[in-house]
Amino acid sequence: MFSGIAYNVGMYKFSIFGSYRIIAASALLSTLVSSHALAQTITNPLAPLTAIQPTPAPSPQPKLAVILNSGSASVSLIDMSSRQVVKTIPVGKEPHHLMMTPDQKTLLIANSQGNDVVLMNPVSGEITGNIPNIIDPYQIGYSPNHKWFVANGNRLDRVDIYAANGTDLKLAKTLKLGKTPSHIAFTSDSKIAFITLQDSSELAAIDLETQNILWVMPTGKVPAGLWMTPGDQYLLVGITGEDNVQVIDWKNRKEVKRIFTGKGAHNFRPLGDKKQVFVSNRIAATISLVNMQTLEKVGEITGLPSGPDDMEITPDGKTMWVTFRFAKKVGVIDIPTMKLVTVIPVGKSPHGVFFYPRASWE
Secondary structure, three states, X not given: OOOOOOOEOOOOEOEEEOOEEEOOHHHHHHHHHHHHHHHHHHHOOOOOOOOOOOOOOOOOOOOEEEEEEOOOXXXXXXXXXXXXXXXXXXXXXXXEEEEEOOOOOOEEEEEOOOOEEXXXXXXXXXXXXXXXXXXXXOEEEEOOOOOEEEEEEOOOOEEEEEEEEOOEEEEEEEEOOOOOEEEEEEOOOOOEEEEEEHHHOEEEEEEOOOOEEEEEEEOOOOEEEEEEOHHHOOEEEEEXXXXXXXXXXXXXXXXXXXXXXXXXEEEEEEOOOOOEEEEEEOOOOEEEEEEOOOOEEEEEEOOOOOOEEEEEEOOOOOEEEEEEOOOOEEEXXXXXXXXXXXXXXXXXXXEEEEOOOOOOOO
């Protein structure tokens, strides 16, 4: 950027540079580049011309946030620049979780008591269809190879495994496990799905190819959120009935350690750097930052409304949106300062949060 030269393209105000008179920004830039090149040639005729590097385009930022109000059977659409709710849409009974289709074109909204999955355009917020007869889809997830779709029936104590081709889902098997299947994680090779069983205080492993239960092991009280650390090394389990994240060596089915985060440790959202992951602590009303390499808590966000739950991060990694289930609000957090900057009232028991584009989930 060149300083000390004033011009106004809209008013065609003249400015002077050396012996050149110019009228617009494009002419100014052309003149400066020519003068710069000429000076280089005179000083050293053999020197290569120095190119002026273009300013990198800013990363695209999302415009619309989608919030699931599980207690209001609705979705709140929030304009992210004004941070105002612009529309509230009825979608079905108890929408809890949501995710994108593998082609990154359609948002799936799982209505657990509505027994269906609603399809939404993630950019416009327009409802585009639904997948009926998906029974009690509380938590949903595609395997990394997109071959399998898993729906946890939190209310009916069942796990349904579907052969998937995008939104074309064919039920392969229904499994009865323990009480209250909750969250899902997968191995990177898509061979195993892990399920937390909240009211049984257990973790189950399922072979996706055969749809058979591989094993079930005990955990702390009321396990909920699940996250796999890089390289499929450890499973992190949010122990909502206690105050910690349980680190499990899943290959050997044993606990490695517990990371104190806060009461009601519940769900995970990775920062996107393959090193750190956020943990929401529902009862403590805090969000912890955990280093996945050292397995230590390295930061904490405090002063939050009650019931922090699901989280999403903007693609620049600077801002996190979080639902506060007990407070009927959504919060916006500045990640560099780890401070809450604003809250937005929404419907009852807000749970899932989504916008596109977003930071990488790794």
